[in-house]
Amino acid sequence: MTYISRRDAQSIQNGVHSDPFSVLGLHEWKDKLVIRAFFPGAGKVEVLNHETGELITALIRDESAQDIFTNIIENATERFPYKFRITMGDHVWVTEDTYRFGPVIGELDEYLLGEGTHHELWKVLGAHVMTHEGVAGTHFAVWAPNARRASVVGNFNGWDGRRHQMRQRGATGVWEIFIPGIDDGEPYKYELLNRQGNLLPLKADPVGFGSEHAPRTASIVRRLDCHEWKDAGWMSKRELLSRIDQPISIYEVHLGSWKRVQDEGNRPLSYHELARDLVRYVKDMGFTHIELMPISEFPFDGSWGYQPVGLFAPTIRHGTLEEFRDFIDACHEAEIGVLIDWVPGHFPEDVHGLGKFDGTALYEHEDRREGFHPDWNTLVYNYGRKEVTNFLSANALYWLKEFHVDGLRVDAVASMLYRDYSRKEGEWIPNKDGGRENYEAIDFLRNMNEMAYGEVNGIMTVAEESTAFPGVSAPTNYGGLGFGYKWNMGWMNDTLRYMSQDPVHRKYHHHNMTFGLHYAFSENFILPLSHDEVVHGKGSLLNRMPGYPADQFANLRAYYGFMWGHPGKKLLFMGGEFAQGQEWNHNQSLDWHLLGHDFQRGVQSLVRDLNRIYHDVPALHQLDTRPEGFEWINSNAHADSVFSWVRKGKNGEAPVLVVSNMTPVERQHYRVGVPEAGRWLEILNTDSSLYAGGGRGNLGASQTEEIASDGRDVSLSLTLPPLSTLYFQLERV
The missing domain is CATH 2.60.40.10 (Immunoglobulins)
Structure with missing residues (x-):
């Protein structure tokens, strides 16, 4: 006798049944209990008592489907737990029946x-x-x-x-x-x-x-519930450390190429090795945060992680999920914050990924004019679908909550904000009002930021946004997107364009270094010298500097001094801190051997000191994002290619004078007006012999004279070394 309909049996056999739980397992049937099981290739299927293992009954192969086994349970009046004993050739094993278990989702x-x-x-x-x-x-x-x-x-x-x-x-x-x-x-x-x-x-x-x-x-399958966090001390105080009045200096890292083990097949370091070596290095260099290029699982190494497939999976390239948590713990023990690059803007079309996930455009748009990125050959999330934005927003919270990540740097925000981003006429669909703004993406970003800041204390979100979209870092209740910070891409492009000029021509490009101050306080800015500036044929930062090798290093040192003295938080891509000469290659280690040379070692020492001074001197960070923290001394010294300004702190903190000389000419007795009389201590000089410079300067300090200059009643007479930046702090008596 059969205890299953022919239709059900054949549907189960063929894998097309709409509700297998209604058929397989233990069910009532004509006032009796019947068990049905599906075991392809089995020779015998027996039902055992779950506790004792005693045989209850053998199942009978159904005549209409060879891999369906059924039988009634004699003398049973209510449901009971059981197991199966399966015989397949010479192999015998005992297993649970998946179809006897009820739902889990409440x-x-x-x-x-x-x-x-x-x-x-x-x-x-x-x-x-x-x-x-x-x-x-x-x-x-x-x-x-x-x-x-x-x-x-x-x-x-x-x-x-x-x-x-x-x-x-x-x-x-x-x-x-x-x-x-x-x-x-x-x-x-x-x-x-x-x-x-x-x-x-x-x-x-x-x-x-x-x-x-x-x-x-x-x-x-990875467990989420087995890590014992050791970072309670860090977590209790990180809210203070992410504020706009704190020093934030970020070291951007590609974990796969920071350092490799050459004698083991050029393999990248593991999370545990990075927890030891990278954390120790970043701590020594004085950076406050590490920013990891995407660590969500991705199929193609050449995408550097910016085409993720597994948004919830830390990449196995360096170890397991639990080992990644150990890395975070090590960073926090060293009082280093961790930001991760997060990519909610697009995803690749790899067949095992999200594209056409259930046979339809589920995560993406059906119309490729909305759902395809021509720049990256990737798909665009459908931000108008609630399940998709739920998926993405929850993913942001996942990294913040489950991994104690301290912030998210959101990649390619501009591509999300505009429907016509990198598209030609006719290749995009306007919004409901006929415009180019992507209303759905804007709403998603606002909601994501509200959730992140509302549910997790002490974190930051950072937008890589390359346009003039207003209010990126403004609160959502003021019409902003709600990010904590925004990368200042305009500053980066302008200043690198200036620094690449031969010094003899720089007087004609003076505005490239000053224009950023026109909008410097319109957002909470981070000044980024990121991986994007050392790839795709751009060369290294060092090789973008003009002149002979000694001049290139002097230019780079002066530029770093300019950057750390400029309003805005700081970000530097790995290798830049010791002036790597070659363009970044994601398949190989940084050129650590270069630290055997004085010039590279000098740049590294400078970056270390810049981070220390930036951290220790309140005037250089307390009002980083506020106009009252900045005062031009002279922004118009075009002919000399000299820039001078004052940075101020809160509550009468001693101000700092920053002076940059961007020509290879030493300027002696150069007069610079200052806002207060007194002795100004030279606290940093990028031409110092400590940094493999020429060792020229001001013997540690300069006293004001009652000589008006730059619109001030008192001034300093300074020696400005060629291609240098100097910091002077007023000595408080």
């Missing part, structure tokens, strides 16, 4: 998922090791509303999508299943059928917490 989670407002989405979707109904295993859940069937596949079921078909959770579009016996470290993917019943390419988990090593692309 009503509140289901409501929030449907509404698109689940702030902790990662706690519901993805793969979670847990004990469910007294049995250890892993719960899997994935959003695929247009799939006809969703299954979890892996080594545990021979990558057969018929074996673990998931339960659909109504209108949410979410599928779930609890699979007993699956633990941390298990590879898996999702197998989906589209609406037409066609098999799609296997997909990695959009909310997967781990990934295989490339070129393999499966997700890996």
Whole structure:
């Protein structure tokens, strides 16, 4: 006798049943209890008592589907726990029945998922090791509303999508299943059928917490609940350290090429090795923060992580999720904040990724005029879909909460804000008002910032935004986007353009160095010398400086002095701190051997001292983002290519005079007006012999004279070394 309909049996056998949980497992049938199981290739399937292991009954192979086994349970009146004993050739094993377990996702989670407002989405979707109904295993859940069937596949079921078909959770579009016996470290993917019943390419988990090593692309089950954080001291005070009146000096790092182990196949360092070596180095150099280029899992090394596939998975290139947390702990123990580059603007079309995830344009736009980036050959998220923005906003919170990350640097914000970004006429669709602004992306960024700052104390969000879009770092209730800081791309482009000029021509480009002060306080700015300035044929920062080698180093030192004395927080890409000569190559280590040369070692010493002075001298950071902290002395000395200004702190802190001489001419007895009479101490000189400079300067200090200059009643007579920047601080008696 058969205990399953022919239609159900064949649908299960063929992997196209719409609700396998209604068929497989233990069910009432004609006032009896019947068990149905699907085990392809099994010779015998037996039902055992869950506690004692005693045989309850053997299942009978169904006549209409060879891999379906069924039987009634005699003398049973209510549901009970059981196990299966499977015989396949010479192999015999005991296993749980996935289809005897109820749902895991609760009503509140289901409501929030449907509404698109689940702030902790990662706690519901993805793969979670847990004990469910007294049995250890892993719960899997994935959003695929247009799939006809969703299954979890892996080594545990021979990558057969018929074996673990998931339960659909109504209108949410979410599928779930609890699979007993699956633990941390298990590879898996999702197998989906589209609406037409066609098999799609296997997909990695959009909310997967781990990934295989490339070129393999499966997700890996990773536990989230086993780390004991050791950074309570840091977490309690980081809110103070991220404020706009604090010194923030950021070291941007590509973990794969900062340093490599040459005698082990040129491999990159592990998270644990980085926790030792990178943290120690950054601490010694005086940077307050590390910014990591994207560490979300990505398939192609050449994208540097800016084309992520696994937004919730720290890249396995350096170790596991738990080892990445150890790295964060080490940074915080050293009182170094960690920012990560976050990429919610686009994603690649790799077949195992988000593109056409359930056979439809689920995460992206159907119309490629809205959903495709021509610059990067990537897809654009559909910010008008609530589930997509929920996915992205929750991902931001995930890194902040689960990894204690101190901030997010949001990549390519300009490409999100404008529908016509890098597109020709006719290649984009205007907004509802006929304009170019992407209203949905703007709303998403505002909501993301409100969530991040509202739910996690002491963090910062930073926008890489290259246009004049207003209010990027203004609060959302004032109409801004709500970021904490914005990269000052205009300052970077202008000043590098100036520094690349032969000094004899710089007087004609003087405005490139001063123009940034016209808008310096319109946003909370970070001055970035990022990886983008040392790739794609641009060469290194050093090689963009004119002149003979000694002049190039002098130019670079003077430029760094100008930058650290200029209003705005600081960011420097790795290698720049010791004047690496070659353009950055992501496939090899930085040229650390160059520190055997005086010039490179001198630049490194300068950057170390700049960070120390920036940190220790309040006038250089307290009013970094406020106009009252800055006063031009002379912005118009075009003929001399000299710039001079004063930085001020709060509450009468001793001011600092910054003077830059951007010509290879030593200027003696150069008169500079100052706002207060007294002795001004020379606290930094980029021409110092400590930095492999010429050792020229002002013997440590200069006393004001009652000679009017630059519109001030008193002035200093200074020696300005060629190609140099000097800092003087008023000595308070």
